[in-house]
Each structure stands twice: as structure tokens, then as C-alpha cells.
Amino acid sequence: MPEKTARDITFVTCTAPVNIAVIKYWGKRDNDLILPVNSSLSVTLHQDQLKSTTTVACSAHFKEDRIWLNGKEENINQPRLQSCLKEIRRLVRKRRSDGDTSTDVLSLSHKVHICSENNFPTAAGLASSAAGYACLVYTLSRLLGVEGELSAIARQGSGSACRSMYGGFVQWHMGMQADGKDSVAEQVEPESHWPELRILILVVSAERKPVGSTAGMQTSVETSSLLKHRAQAVVSTRMDEMILAIRQRDFSTFGELTMRDSNQFHAICLDTYPPIFYLNDVSRRIISLVHRYNHHYRETRVAYTFDAGPNAVIYTLQQHVSEFVQVVTHFFPPETNGGEFLKGLPVGSVSLSDELTRAIGLEPLPKGISYIISTKSGPGPQTVEDTSLHLLGPDGLPKTST
Amino acid sequence: MPEKTARDITFVTCTAPVNIAVIKYWGKRDNDLILPVNSSLSVTLHQDQLKSTTTVACSAHFKEDRIWLNGKEENINQPRLQSCLKEIRRLVRKRRSDGDTSTDVLSLSHKVHICSENNFPTAAGLASSAAGYACLVYTLSRLLGVEGELSAIARQGSGSACRSMYGGFVQWHMGMQADGKDSVAEQVEPESHWPELRILILVVSAERKPVGSTAGMQTSVETSSLLKHRAQAVVSTRMDEMILAIRQRDFSTFGELTMRDSNQFHAICLDTYPPIFYLNDVSRRIISLVHRYNHHYRETRVAYTFDAGPNAVIYTLQQHVSEFVQVVTHFFPPETNGGEFLKGLPVGSVSLSDELTRAIGLEPLPKGISYIISTKSGPGPQTVEDTSLHLLGPDGLPKTST
Structure with missing residues (x-):
């Protein structure tokens, strides 16, 4: 329920997750609507480790829409941001013209203040824009009291954001229509479906990625x-196989x-x-x-995937996590006086057999990996009920800013 | 003319060039006959810089076929070596059964001693097996006095060896026949066609390549x-464009x-x-x-190509060589107490403008490149007339061995 303050400002705060694709999205067939050339599928990560948080405030007193990202005010007129705001407001108007007055708590003419932050470094190749846009669209929808096909709106902010609108295993259907109405996300299975699945993020470097994914995929489509x-010929079969592997919790095929x-x-x-x-x-x-x-064990126990950056995301099963983390620590010895090497879900410690390290037989590379985040699959966007957690103060301005 | 010594040994020594593909060969449709899944095209490098040399000796006194590579005796029963020997001998028999007796100087029952060496490090990703097999087949053909489709025989030693049977610009037609008779090399243009073309080999590392190309392409075909x-859909059009670019000496398109x-x-x-x-x-x-x-000059002045290893081969035109070598030296400062950084054809020295180095704007990486070999396109295999250059001594054994 949106919270109204004494100064007639309504606040809503929500969180949204990061997702990591296992069938990748790369290439748009429509750049404005963000329609992809192929369907994709991802696992939604748990928000206990990685999330975006967004507070939206709405008031008759606000003179203009404004946005702050990670403490810094950004240009609200950025086209993709405008698409999301416009589409959400269109949904509200449609709802009201359909005679549903249950949501008319707020005037559509009221301006919004948006404040958003991630609990992980932006642009570290961790799909921050996906979590960010999913969170924005979800928070606006809660504030304005609308439901409906929110994933198609999030998609217009950042393609893969549509997949962060659901928890668990999520497919983004490429769709066929020119208007993109059928280019939406759908949950394949909830996060409870495969509780043993674990995810390790191996952070290789926090440098900014060399080529942004928007420009990169555009060049790929052209060249x-x-x-x-x-x-046209690969993804569709692979998608069917992937969905089946997930349904059957067949890690070997999934990996x-x-x-x-x-x-x-x-x-x-x-x-x-x-x-x-x-x-x-x-x-x-x-x-x-x-x-x-994997070769040593003659089975696929761990699998890697890489997005538009050098960081690895590892999928594995709970029973292999502690050994594999130990293997990573052995072959990428961490900086001894750095911060903690392993963040997130606790990982038990095991000792490695000489046989295993010999079988792997790589030269250890000190400091190759900065740290590991251990996590699992989690739910979609959530509303934060604790009003003390709003990112905007009673004056409608960020509580903290840089 | 084969040279006969007092001990009734006949000697022939020939050299053959390295070739560097600009349309790559990767994947066989027949592993035994070495038939490729697509046609390829290469530039033959000049033997003044890079070559294989092979001496073949033949005598009624030799008890068995033997081979020495770079001073070390190797197993003559290696299947690809046997293919080449068998095919050459088949060609000789065919010639004789056709009634041509001009070449029956040597008995087919005589055994051969083969000695071969490269003037560049083997397995440095410089297609040593291509030059080696081309040289072997060419030398055997001179010894036994046969002509005919030698490239199809060299192909059975190492696929790309067929392209080293000609100088200049050489296409390997993939062919359609199951027996591989039409999978042969053909000269597109001789080396004299484009005298301004220059080639720089940037030797990044002399480590052995991690996955051999034979095993690698097999896995690629399978997976x-x-x-x-x-x-099926890319190479054929690209080949037509490449041949046209070479014919027109259109460096921009070629590059x-x-x-x-x-x-x-x-x-x-x-x-x-x-x-x-x-x-x-x-x-x-x-x-x-x-x-x-290239971006700085708004034209394609230099082009890279990489084979199954980290070394770069650079194609450029004579007028850009000295500046580009200077650029490479600037951004990959050589080890000061190493050997000479630039080998091969002499390169003039120029000074770089700050504007250019700023425009490139990379962080210099000391010792990233071990050395550069400067060369150009050259002729196909050659017979060495100077008998003092035979690699086998009067006893039919290597003059030098390790």
C-alpha cells in the first residue's frame, strides 16, 4: 500500500533481482521497442545477494519528473526511461477508461521522483540495467496500482529487464508482432522447483566493459x-532442450x-x-x-556462462559447491590482504585431493579473481513494507547522495 | 637433375614455402583423404625468409624408407607420410604403364632416405607441416621424375600443404568428388601480380599451440x-569477393x-x-x-590474420610498412637485451606523430611480441642446384643430427 506523508507525498519502495541468461539474448530486430532476434532464458538470482532497490515518490507539489541512480541525479529524458514512464501511464489511463476506479488514488498529472540503487557495482557486467529497469517498472506499477503485462514495459527499458520481472526460470519469448505485444517474459518454473541449484559469480575485474551491449549487439546484427x-536455426531447438532439462532437473544437460x-x-x-x-x-x-x-569426474558438475564482460557465472549443484570453490581458490589464490574472497551464501570448507589438483593441472594465477559471490535462484520483484527503507526522504529527495 | 654419387645413391634437394590463408580452411569432410568442408585461399610467403628444405636420397642399397625431421629420426610409418609416398609411387607406376620410359632412372623398389628441416621454429603456429609436406612431395616428384597433380598428393600429407605447391595467391578448391581428385590447389595470381604487398609475422609466443589443428577441426566439425x-553459406561468396580484390589489387577489400x-x-x-x-x-x-x-586513417591500411596459435600475420602495402612496424614497436616495446626484433626484409625507420600514438591510445605492453619477420609473397617449391646443400651426406645419412 503506498504510504502518504504529511506533505502529501506518496512513496513506494520495491526491490528487483538480477538474472543471468543460460540462452543468451544478442541482437535486436527493433531498436526502439527492443524486440530481440531470438528468444532467451535466464535464472533469476536471489535478492539476498544481488538486487536493485527503487523508491518512487509522487506528489502534486513536484514540479518535474526526476531520477537519481546510485546517489547521482541522472537525465530523466533518456529515451528508454521515458518509454517506461509513458507506457506505465498509458496502462493506468487504459485501466481508468475501462471503468476501474480502484486505482485512482493518484493523479496521472502528478510528477514522480525516482531513486534507485544497486547493492553491487554497476557496469561490472552484472546486468545492473536489467534489475534496475525491472525495479523501476515494478515500483511504478505498485505506486499507480496497475497490473498487466509489465514485462513488456520493462523490456523497453532494457531488453533483459523483462526477465527480472519473475523469479526462478524465466523465458523471454521473442514474439512475432511488430508492436512487440507478444515479446514478453514468462516463468518456466519457480525458484522452488530446483532448490539444489547454486550460482557462483566469479568477479574477474570491475573495470567498465569495453563495448556496451547496446552498441555491441547492434554491430553484430549489422555485420x-x-x-x-x-x-533462425540454432536457438529454437536449444530452447526446447533447455526447458526440458530444467523441468527434469537434469543438470548435466542444463550445464x-x-x-x-x-x-x-x-x-x-x-x-x-x-x-x-x-x-x-x-x-x-x-x-x-x-x-x-568436469572431465576429471566424467560428468558435467559445473557450468560457466559469461555476459558482456569477463566475469564468470558458475551454475552447479549444492553438493559440489564447497569443492569447486576450493578448486577456484587453489587455482586463483586470492590477494591475502584484500577483503573477504567469498561473499553471499556460506560455503563449507573441504580439502582438495592431490589427484584432483593434478588432474586439473593448471598453473595457479594469483589475484586473477577478485572475489566470489555465492547465491541461488530467488523470487521476482518484491515490495518493501518497512517505510524506514525508502531511499527518498520526507522532502522527496534522496536521503543519501554523492 | 638427380645427382648420383659413387655409392649409387641418387640425391635431390628442394625447398618449399609457407603459406598463410586469408580464407581459412577449418574442418574436413573426409579425414583420411583430407577433404575440406570449404575452399580456402592463401598467400605464399617468400622462401628468403621462411622455408622448408628436404633432401631425398634413393638407393638400391637402402634397406628401408627412413625420415629425419629437423635432425631427429621420425617414424616413417606415420599414416600421412605413407599416403604421400604411396601416392607418388602410384603416379610413377601409372606414368610407366602409360609407356613413358623417360623417367625410369630409378627403380620403384628402391628405398628412400628423407631429411627435412625448417629455417623457423616448428609448431610456432607458422604452418610448418604445410611447407614440410609440400617440400616432401615436390622433392620426391623431382627425384622420380613425375609431374601431374602433385597438390592432391601434398594435401594428403597436410591439407594446407597443397597450397604451398604454388607461389603467389593460391586457391584450394574443396572439390566435390568422393575420391578427392578435384580437391586441388590452383594459382589465382603469381607473386609478381601484387609486388607492393608486404607481410609481417608478429611472433607472440613460441609455446606449442594448446590444441593441434587436426584434433581441433575434428571437434569443430562434430560440435x-x-x-x-x-x-555452406558464407565462404563461397567471400571467396569470389576475395579473388576479385586480389585481381584488382584492392587492398581495402582484401584486408x-x-x-x-x-x-x-x-x-x-x-x-x-x-x-x-x-x-x-x-x-x-x-x-x-x-x-x-585503420580507424585513424579512415581506411584499411593493415589487416591481421591468425591461424591455430597466438601469432599475428599482418598484410599491408609497402608504403605503410615502416610506420606500422614503428607503431608495433611503440605499443609492444621489445626486450632491450633480446635478439634482433625485426628479421627479414629491411624496414626503413620513421618517427611517429604524437597524434597517431594518441589516437591509438593503448597502454604499451612490454615484451608482448618476441620478434617480427618482414617478408612478401614468393614463388612455389624450388630445386636446389648446389649439391653442397644436400641435407644427407654421401652415406645417405643426415649431415647434422641432434
């Missing part, structure tokens, strides 16, 4: 002859498909002209480590 | 969904196609499962350097 083939799809995405980047590189030598060493580890 | 698409095809080959490697990586961070930095250099 890669392999991209079109992937979209192999995840790795193959990550590699194919980076292959498309390399086939782009000029080529785009997101993987670096540390990323490649992680890939090699994973294959050697 | 990459993009490889088949490349072979762009070369870079795109190199990138696509490495994309296929990445789409292979498990993925294959030949490029490392230094390779990627060279790619970035080339694109930034």
Missing part, C-alpha cells in the same frame, strides 16, 4: 553472418547447453566486425578449469 | 553448429575480408565444444591496434 543463423550457448554468444561477438571481445585470459582460464574439473 | 553454416575471415574462423573455434582458444590477450591487443590504426 555477423553467423548471428542470423544462430537466431552443457548453458556452456555451449555462452560460447556461441561470444563466437558471434568475435564474428562481428570489428570484433568484440568480452572474455579475457582469466575468463578463458576459468573455462579451461571448468572443463578439466 | 559447432556455426561451422556448417560458414562452409577487410582477411580480417573478417580470421575472426570467423576463431568464432567457430569458440563455438566448438569444449571451446578452442588460439588467440590470447596479446593477440587481441594486436587486433585492437590494427583497428585503431
Whole structure:
């Protein structure tokens, strides 16, 4: 329920999750509506470890729409932000013209103040814009009391944001319509479906990624002859196999498909002209480590996936987490006087057999990985009931700013 | 003319060149006959800088076929070596059964001693097996006095060896026949066609390549969904464009196609499962350097291509060589007490403008490149007339061995 203060400001605060694709989205068929060239599928990560938080305040006294991201005021006229605001307001108008007056607590002419922050570094390749736009759209919808196809609105902020509108395992259907109405996200299975699934984020570098994904995928669409083939001939079969693997909790198939799809995405980047590189030598060493580890056990126990940056996201099952973390720590010895190396869900400690480290047989690379975040799958966006957690103060301005 | 010694040993020594593909060969449709999934095209490098030398000796006194590579005796029963020997001898028999007796100087029952060496490090990613097999087949053909489709025989030693049978610009037609008779090399233009073309080999590392190309391409054929698409839908058009660019000496098109095809080959490697990586961070930095250099001049002045290893081969025109070498030296400062950084054809020295180095704007990486070999296109295999250069002594054994 939106909270009204003495100064007639209404506040709502929500959180939204990060998602990590296992069937990748790369390439738009419509740049304005953000319609993809292929469907994609992701796992929603738990918000206990990674989330965006957004407070939206609304008041008759506000003179203009404003937005603050991670403490810094940003330009509200950014086209994608405007798309989301416009689409949400259109949904409200439609609802009211349909005669539903239950939500008319707020005038559509009232301006909004938006304040958003992530509990993880932006632009570290952790899909911050997906969580951010999902959170914005969800918070606005709670404030204005609308429901409906919110994922199609989030999609217009940042394509993959539509997948952060649900928890668990989420497919973004590419859709066929020119207006994008059918390019929406759908939950394949909730997070409770596969409780043993674990996710480790291996943070390789917090440098800004060299080529932004928007510009990158645009160049790929224009220049890669392999991209079109992937979209038309590869993804659809792979999607069916992936959904089946998830339904059956078949980690071996899930893991192999995840790795193959990550590699194919980076292959498309390399086939782009000029080529785009997101993987670096540390990323490649992680890939090699994973294959050697799996080869040793003659089964796919861990799987990697990489987005538009060098960080690895590892999928595995609960029973393998502590050993694999130990393996990573062995082959990428952390900086001894750095911060904690392992964040997030606790991981038990085990000792490695010489046989295993010998079988992997890589040269250890000190400080190759900055830290690991241990997490699992979690729910979609949530409303924060504790009003003390609003990011905007009673005056409608950020409580903290930089 | 084969030389007979007092001990009734006949000697022939020949040299053969390295070739560097600009339309890459990756994937066989027949592993025994070495038939490729797509046609390819290469530039033959000049033997003044890089060559294989082979001496073959033949005598009624030899008890068995033997081979020495770079001073070390190797197993003559290696299947690909046997293929070449068998095919050459078949050609001789055919010639004789056709009634041509001009070449029956040697009995087919005589055994051969083969001694071969390269003037560059083997397995440094410089296609040593191509030059080696081309040289072997050419030398045997001179010894036994046969002509005919030698490239199809060299192909059975090492696929790309067929392209080293000619100088200049050489296409390997994939062919359609099951027996491989039409999978042969053909000269597109001789080396004299484009005298301004220059080639720089940037030796990044002399480490052995991680995955041999034979095993690598086999895995790609089995697992990459993009490889088949490349072979069926991409290469044929690109080949036509490449041949036209060469005929017209259109460097801009030649260079762009070369870079795109190199990138696509490495994309296929990445789409292979498990993925294959030949490029490392230094390779990627060279790619970035080339694109930034070209971007600064708003034209494609230099082009890179990479084979199954991290070394870059740069194509450019004579008028840009000295500046580009200076650029490479600036951004990859050589080890000061190492050997000479620039080998091969002399390169003039120029000073770089601040504007250019600023425009490139990369962080210099000391010792990223070990040395540069400067060369140009050259002729096909040659017979060495100077008998003092035979690699086998009068006893039919290597003059030097390790």
C-alpha cells in the first residue's frame, strides 16, 4: 500500500533481482521497442545477494519528473526511461477508461521522483540495467496500482529487464508482432522447483566493459553472418532442450547447453566486425578449469556462462559447491590482504585431493579473481513494507547522495 | 637433375614455402583423404625468409624408407607420410604403364632416405607441416621424375600443404568428388601480380599451440553448429569477393575480408565444444591496434590474420610498412637485451606523430611480441642446384643430427 506523508507525498519502495541468461539474448530486430532476434532464458538470482532497490515518490507539489541512480541525479529524458514512464501511464489511463476506479488514488498529472540503487557495482557486467529497469517498472506499477503485462514495459527499458520481472526460470519469448505485444517474459518454473541449484559469480575485474551491449549487439546484427543463423536455426531447438532439462532437473544437460550457448554468444561477438571481445585470459582460464574439473569426474558438475564482460557465472549443484570453490581458490589464490574472497551464501570448507589438483593441472594465477559471490535462484520483484527503507526522504529527495 | 654419387645413391634437394590463408580452411569432410568442408585461399610467403628444405636420397642399397625431421629420426610409418609416398609411387607406376620410359632412372623398389628441416621454429603456429609436406612431395616428384597433380598428393600429407605447391595467391578448391581428385590447389595470381604487398609475422609466443589443428577441426566439425553454416553459406561468396580484390589489387577489400575471415574462423573455434582458444590477450591487443590504426586513417591500411596459435600475420602495402612496424614497436616495446626484433626484409625507420600514438591510445605492453619477420609473397617449391646443400651426406645419412 503506498504510504502518504504529511506533505502529501506518496512513496513506494520495491526491490528487483538480477538474472543471468543460460540462452543468451544478442541482437535486436527493433531498436526502439527492443524486440530481440531470438528468444532467451535466464535464472533469476536471489535478492539476498544481488538486487536493485527503487523508491518512487509522487506528489502534486513536484514540479518535474526526476531520477537519481546510485546517489547521482541522472537525465530523466533518456529515451528508454521515458518509454517506461509513458507506457506505465498509458496502462493506468487504459485501466481508468475501462471503468476501474480502484486505482485512482493518484493523479496521472502528478510528477514522480525516482531513486534507485544497486547493492553491487554497476557496469561490472552484472546486468545492473536489467534489475534496475525491472525495479523501476515494478515500483511504478505498485505506486499507480496497475497490473498487466509489465514485462513488456520493462523490456523497453532494457531488453533483459523483462526477465527480472519473475523469479526462478524465466523465458523471454521473442514474439512475432511488430508492436512487440507478444515479446514478453514468462516463468518456466519457480525458484522452488530446483532448490539444489547454486550460482557462483566469479568477479574477474570491475573495470567498465569495453563495448556496451547496446552498441555491441547492434554491430553484430549489422555485420555477423553467423548471428542470423544462430537466431533462425540454432536457438529454437536449444530452447526446447533447455526447458526440458530444467523441468527434469537434469543438470548435466542444463550445464552443457548453458556452456555451449555462452560460447556461441561470444563466437558471434568475435564474428562481428570489428570484433568484440568480452572474455579475457582469466575468463578463458576459468573455462579451461571448468572443463578439466568436469572431465576429471566424467560428468558435467559445473557450468560457466559469461555476459558482456569477463566475469564468470558458475551454475552447479549444492553438493559440489564447497569443492569447486576450493578448486577456484587453489587455482586463483586470492590477494591475502584484500577483503573477504567469498561473499553471499556460506560455503563449507573441504580439502582438495592431490589427484584432483593434478588432474586439473593448471598453473595457479594469483589475484586473477577478485572475489566470489555465492547465491541461488530467488523470487521476482518484491515490495518493501518497512517505510524506514525508502531511499527518498520526507522532502522527496534522496536521503543519501554523492 | 638427380645427382648420383659413387655409392649409387641418387640425391635431390628442394625447398618449399609457407603459406598463410586469408580464407581459412577449418574442418574436413573426409579425414583420411583430407577433404575440406570449404575452399580456402592463401598467400605464399617468400622462401628468403621462411622455408622448408628436404633432401631425398634413393638407393638400391637402402634397406628401408627412413625420415629425419629437423635432425631427429621420425617414424616413417606415420599414416600421412605413407599416403604421400604411396601416392607418388602410384603416379610413377601409372606414368610407366602409360609407356613413358623417360623417367625410369630409378627403380620403384628402391628405398628412400628423407631429411627435412625448417629455417623457423616448428609448431610456432607458422604452418610448418604445410611447407614440410609440400617440400616432401615436390622433392620426391623431382627425384622420380613425375609431374601431374602433385597438390592432391601434398594435401594428403597436410591439407594446407597443397597450397604451398604454388607461389603467389593460391586457391584450394574443396572439390566435390568422393575420391578427392578435384580437391586441388590452383594459382589465382603469381607473386609478381601484387609486388607492393608486404607481410609481417608478429611472433607472440613460441609455446606449442594448446590444441593441434587436426584434433581441433575434428571437434569443430562434430560440435559447432556455426561451422556448417560458414562452409555452406558464407565462404563461397567471400571467396569470389576475395579473388576479385586480389585481381584488382584492392587492398581495402582484401584486408577487410582477411580480417573478417580470421575472426570467423576463431568464432567457430569458440563455438566448438569444449571451446578452442588460439588467440590470447596479446593477440587481441594486436587486433585492437590494427583497428585503431585503420580507424585513424579512415581506411584499411593493415589487416591481421591468425591461424591455430597466438601469432599475428599482418598484410599491408609497402608504403605503410615502416610506420606500422614503428607503431608495433611503440605499443609492444621489445626486450632491450633480446635478439634482433625485426628479421627479414629491411624496414626503413620513421618517427611517429604524437597524434597517431594518441589516437591509438593503448597502454604499451612490454615484451608482448618476441620478434617480427618482414617478408612478401614468393614463388612455389624450388630445386636446389648446389649439391653442397644436400641435407644427407654421401652415406645417405643426415649431415647434422641432434
